[in-house]
Amino acid sequence: MSNFQIKKVLLDAGTSLHIQTEKILSRLPGVPVQYIEGIRSKRNNDEFGSSAPETACTQDNTFEHKPRLGKDTLHLISYKGEFLKPCPGTREYICCGYQILNVATNCPLDCSYCILQAYFNQPNLRVFVNLEEELKRVLHVIDSEPDRIFRVGTGEFTDSLAVDPITCWSDLLLPAFSKRKNVVLELKTKTTNIERLLDSKYRDRIIVSWSLNSPYIAAREEHGAASLKNRLKAARQCQSEGYILGFHFDPLISHPRWKEGYLKTLDLMDKYIDPEKIIWISIGSFRYMPGLKPIIRRRHPKTCVLNGEFIMGLDGKMRYFKPIRLDLYRFLRENLEKWHPDLGLYLCMESDDVWQKSMGWSPGNTTGLSHYLDKRVLKIFG
Amino acid sequence: MEIRKIAGATPHGVGLNNIDDSPGPCCMSFGFDLKPLILSIDTIGLINSPVLIESGQGKMTIIAGFRRVQAFKYLKRDEIPCRILLENSVSHLECILINLHDNLSTRKLNDVEKGMVLSRLSLYLPESEILEHYMPLLDLPSRRETLFLFMALESEPDVFVKESVVRGSLSLKTFKRLLKMDHESRTHVLNLLSSLKFNSNQQTQLFEYLIDLKHIHDKSLSELLGDISIKRILSDENLNMPQKAKAVLGFFRSKRFPTLADAESTFRKKVSRLGLPKGVKIVQSRFFEAPYHRLEIRFREGEDLKKKIEQLTRSDRLETLRDPWEEGG
Numbered sequence: 001m002s003n004f005q006i007k008k009v010l011l012d013a014g015t016s017l018h019i020q021t022e023k024i025l026s027r028l029p030g031v032p033v034q035y036i037e038g039i040r041s042k043r044n045n046d047e048f049g050s051s052a053p054e055t056a057c058t059q060d061n062t063f064e065h066k067p068r069l070g071k072d073t074l075h076l077i078s079y080k081g082e083f084l085k086p087c088p089g090t091r092e093y094i095c096c097g098y099q100i101l102n103v104a105t106n107c108p109l110d111c112s113y114c115i116l117q118a119y120f121n122q123p124n125l126r127v128f129v130n131l132e133e134e135l136k137r138v139l140h141v142i143d144s145e146p147d148r149i150f151r152v153g154t155g156e157f158t159d160s161l162a163v164d165p166i167t168c169w170s171d172l173l174l175p176a177f178s179k180r181k182n183v184v185l186e187l188k189t190k191t192t193n194i195e196r197l198l199d200s201k202y203r204d205r206i207i208v209s210w211s212l213n214s215p216y217i218a219a220r221e222e223h224g225a226a227s228l229k230n231r232l233k234a235a236r237q238c239q240s241e242g243y244i245l246g247f248h249f250d251p252l253i254s255h256p257r258w259k260e261g262y263l264k265t266l267d268l269m270d271k272y273i274d275p276e277k278i279i280w281i282s283i284g285s286f287r288y289m290p291g292l293k294p295i296i297r298r299r300h301p302k303t304c305v306l307n308g309e310f311i312m313g314l315d316g317k318m319r320y321f322k323p324i325r326l327d328l329y330r331f332l333r334e335n336l337e338k339w340h341p342d343l344g345l346y347l348c349m350e351s352d353d354v355w356q357k358s359m360g361w362s363p364g365n366t367t368g369l370s371h372y373l374d375k376r377v378l379k380i381f382g
Numbered sequence: 383m384e385i386r387k388i389a390g391a392t393p394h395g396v397g398l399n400n401i402d403d404s405p406g407p408c409c410m411s412f413g414f415d416l417k418p419l420i421l422s423i424d425t426i427g428l429i430n431s432p433v434l435i436e437s438g439q440g441k442m443t444i445i446a447g448f449r450r451v452q453a454f455k456y457l458k459r460d461e462i463p464c465r466i467l468l469e470n471s472v473s474h475l476e477c478i479l480i481n482l483h484d485n486l487s488t489r490k491l492n493d494v495e496k497g498m499v500l501s502r503l504s505l506y507l508p509e510s511e512i513l514e515h516y517m518p519l520l521d522l523p524s525r526r527e528t529l530f531l532f533m534a535l536e537s538e539p540d541v542f543v544k545e546s547v548v549r550g551s552l553s554l555k556t557f558k559r560l561l562k563m564d565h566e567s568r569t570h571v572l573n574l575l576s577s578l579k580f581n582s583n584q585q586t587q588l589f590e591y592l593i594d595l596k597h598i599h600d601k602s603l604s605e606l607l608g609d610i611s612i613k614r615i616l617s618d619e620n621l622n623m624p625q626k627a628k629a630v631l632g633f634f635r636s637k638r639f640p641t642l643a644d645a646e647s648t649f650r651k652k653v654s655r656l657g658l659p660k661g662v663k664i665v666q667s668r669f670f671e672a673p674y675h676r677l678e679i680r681f682r683e684g685e686d687l688k689k690k691i692e693q694l695t696r697s698d699r700l701e702t703l704r705d706p707w708e709e710g711g
């Protein structure tokens with residue numbers, strides 16, 4: 001079950017007539033609803049317009065209070081932007097060629113390292129109630145390229161399942177994606193909200209993924225997320241009910257005794273998961289836009305995620321100094337491969353030389369990595 | 383609000399003895415140098431007459447023009463032409479606004495003076511009005527935190543800190559950080575900043591390191607700044623001030639980034655052992671992040687270039703240049 005509470009619902013102009021709005025409100029009895037007219041609704045196209053959120057200043061400041069980002073406020077919006085967008089990779093690093101299905105922005109969980117804290121120019125959990133209509137357009141795009149494999153995920157700008165008990169997106173998305181042969185839908189989460197998935201009869205082309213970390217980081221930095229054990233128990237349940245799993249060790253955080261910590265997580269994986277039915281495991285290290293640092297310092301004063309040796313990467317984001325990343329990746333790769341030799345391991349946003357030195361091979365570029373992951377799709381789903 | 387129109391009022395000579403010597407409750411002057419004004423008044427006379435208000439018993443209080451009155455006193459004049467407001471004819475807020483506009487029309491206010499304006503206005507006006515009307519007038523963003531920062535600067539008890547901000551040797555960002563520090567850390571920081579002239583970028587950098595190190599090692603700023611190595615740098619007679627500032631920054635950088643500092647130093651040593659021909663340089667990729675380093679060759683003509691390339695290819699040490707963190711790097 002969801003372990004957070006919605007305290008207020010905001011409705012943008014026009015959304016009150018929407019069928020999804022009605023359904024969502026019916027699942028939130030007694031929660032106050034406020035109608036918003038005018039300027040706000042005009043700004044819906046501008047979700048990705050700014051690098052700094054309205055509520056959070058980008059400077060360390062004595063006089064500001066902790067920006068709350070409206071994590072307990074559900075804002076229902078008829079989103080006018082693109083619902084399917086390629087993952088914003090950069091030229092300098094190898095990207096996985098993922099497609100983001102944009103169903104919502106922001107997240108009720110509160111991971112200290114979350115880039116969303118600095119990403120959106122609007123607070124609140126913003127849920128797009130016109131998903132059902134827009135999904136037709138998205139599926140049309142997918143259907144129009146039958147020879148291409150679309151790897152689609154909803155977990156880039158929010159947690160895929162955190163608000164599923166309220167929005168019931170899975171009821172809508174699973175049948176739509178399960179029917180198609182040139183697409184997979186990945187639902188990425190740190191929660192245990194799998195009830196609706198288990199109730200669904202659709203399994204084909206659906207990947208349920210969990211983000212994992214060391215127990216130390218999970219307990220200390222992933223506020224509001226399920227414990228590692230519970231995440232893996234939920235994963236096991238999904239696996240035993242026929243779902244294909246994915247895992248994401250991203251962001252890896254260098255912290256005291258990190259090797260021991262990540263080994264504990266691997267032990268837990270071994271205890272709960274059958275490695276045969278894993279489509280992929282991504283590995284990535286913590287990286288952030290420079291503007292996020294003061295926000296993290298202010299919102300999470302006790303965090304350890306900023307303690308590492310970060311340098312400015314070729315894409316302008318901060319990332320660990322290369323030998324530290326190499327250590328993290330090599331260690332994870334070696335130990336994951338000891339567990340099972342064919343897990344579809346890949347690095348997230350890394351350079352060719354880092355791939356070579358830590359993974360022992362490199363896809364060379366984004367196209368190469370896309371092919372590798374497409375092959376994983378074909379291998380697992382056919 | 384409508385400010386009383388005083389621009390057209392006729393100035394009257396007022397005996398300097400009759401003018402209250404204190405800056406007055408509306409004064410917005412801090413850290414000024416009187417000499418240019420004295421010279422100007424002495425050369426071409428007074429252009430803009432001060433505004434005074436009668437304060438009873440024949441005494442006058444300065445509303446605007448404190449510096450001009452001071453200049454006249456310095457020049458040992460008996461009288462100064464002033465525009466005079468009758469006692470109780472204007473509100474205190476009007477007096478503040480007269481002073482503000484008088485100042486704005488002739489000069490730029492420094493940061494402490496801006497703080498003085500905002501603090502005085504805040505006694506009479508709602509915050510929203512100050513943010514909306516007066517912050518832009520002072521060339522400041524209409525943000526609450528900026529308003530509070532400038533007011534905190536005005537009420538800062540340490541004149542040295544205020545003067546340092548006005549001189550530019552203490553950045554506003556650093557001042558904001560000082561507000562959060564305990565007394566001991568603050569004293570350490572101020573001692574360091576006053577003994578070494580860090581520019582504003584260096585101050586920002588220094589605090590980046592210090593705050594990160596404070597979190598990483600759970601140490602106070604005074605503990606960090608009290609490190610024996612810092613004391614050694616400060617007392618090193620072979621270093622001048624900018625060199626000391628650089629050395630202090632270098633020290634904290636290597637504490638903050640030990641792996642990087644180590645790699646850089648290993649790489650530098652390796653390169654120096656290569657015995658590169660004169661005019662040939664290897665430039666390390668920034669933070670070793672790009673996969674390639676750069677080779678620079680300075681040459682006069684093709685002949686010279688060929689010689690240098692040949693020398694390079696003959697070197698059997700080039701192969702030893704690897705990533706510094708790799709074994710034997």
Ligand code: SF4
Nearest residue numbers: 107109110111114158
């Ligand atoms: S679960 Fe993901 S989206 Fe949610 S707060 Fe954590 S990092 Fe951000």
